[in-house]
Amino acid sequence: xxxxxxxxxxxxxxxxxxxxxxxxxxxxxxxxxxxxxxxxxxxxxxxxxxxxxxxxxxxxxxxxxxxxxxxxxxxxxxxxxxxxxxxxxxxxxxxxxxxxxxxxxxxxxxxxxxxxxx
Amino acid sequence: xxxxxxxxxxxxxxxxxxxxxxxxxxxxxxxxxxxxxxxxxxxxxxxxxxxxxxxxxxxxxxxxxxxxxxxxxxxxxxxxxxxxxxxxxxxxxxxxxxxxxxxxxxxx
Numbered sequence: 361x362x363x364x365x366x367x368x369x370x371x372x373x374x375x376x377x378x379x380x381x382x383x384x385x386x387x388x389x390x391x392x393x394x395x396x397x398x399x400x401x402x403x404x405x406x407x408x409x410x411x412x413x414x415x416x417x418x419x420x421x422x423x424x425x426x427x428x429x430x431x432x433x434x435x436x437x438x439x440x441x442x443x444x445x446x447x448x449x450x451x452x453x454x455x456x457x458x459x460x461x462x463x464x465x466x467x468x469x470x471x472x473x474x475x476x477x478x
Numbered sequence: 479x480x481x482x483x484x485x486x487x488x489x490x491x492x493x494x495x496x497x498x499x500x501x502x503x504x505x506x507x508x509x510x511x512x513x514x515x516x517x518x519x520x521x522x523x524x525x526x527x528x529x530x531x532x533x534x535x536x537x538x539x540x541x542x543x544x545x546x547x548x549x550x551x552x553x554x555x556x557x558x559x560x561x562x563x564x565x566x567x568x569x570x571x572x573x574x575x576x577x578x579x580x581x582x583x584x585x586x
Contacts, residue, residue, distance in 0.1 A: 397575070399575075399577075406564065406577060406578070406579045406580045407513075407521065407564055407566075407577040407580070408577065409566075409574065409575040409576065409577060412575070420572075420573065420574055422574060423572075423574075456520060456521075460575065463508075463509060463511055463526050463527050464511030464513075464523065464526055464566050464567075464575070465511070465513070465521075465523065465566070465575075466523055466526075466532070468520040468521055468522075469520065470520050471520050
């Protein structure tokens with residue numbers, strides 16, 4: 361069974377860059393026709409898809425975040441990462457990494473809370 | 479871009495049947511997937527595609543689709559089904575993933 365685990369700082373200073381890594385276990389990140397995605401959820405609000413990466417390196421991003429987001433993959437470490445630049449308080453949320461299929465998400469990480477505050 | 483619309487809240491009496499709906503233009507092209515989320519937990523996939531239920535999900539959860547509306551039906555709701563439910567699909571213009579705003583299900 362695939363498992364995903366987010367890691368990274370829980371506190372980010374406004375205007376700085378949020379950086380998170382997702383470690384995949386129970387299977388190779390390179391195998392199968394999967395996308396590896398980031399999704400976030402502000403407290404008390406709904407889910408927002410941030411973007412995805414395929415193991416070829418191709419990416420897709422939510423248009424509302426595209427100019428600030430970069431998702432990358434390190435197949436040697438079985439990890440993929442999220443960088444969100446120029447953060448504000450509005451970026452405070454639980455961030456989930458996930459395995460995405462053609463029809464949706466089948467595996468989620470447990471989520472990590474990132475707070476943007478000085 | 480494409481949007482998915484869900485009722486913010488729905489309630490059901492214990493043991494009764496409830497339908498949670500999701501509306502959006504992309505549902506004319508793509509099936510919805512449905513997720514259950516309990517407080518403090520990550521979402522869990524409960525139904526996807528035309529007729530697919532992941533292993534371990536009770537068969538009281540089922541899905542259907544017609545036109546621009548997808549539905550998740552819980553037949554014989556249990557207390558443990560009280561949760562937020564989210565639908566998702568693909569944006570038909572750019573293949574991005576989109577989520578509905580979520581429905582809070584209360585089991586009375």
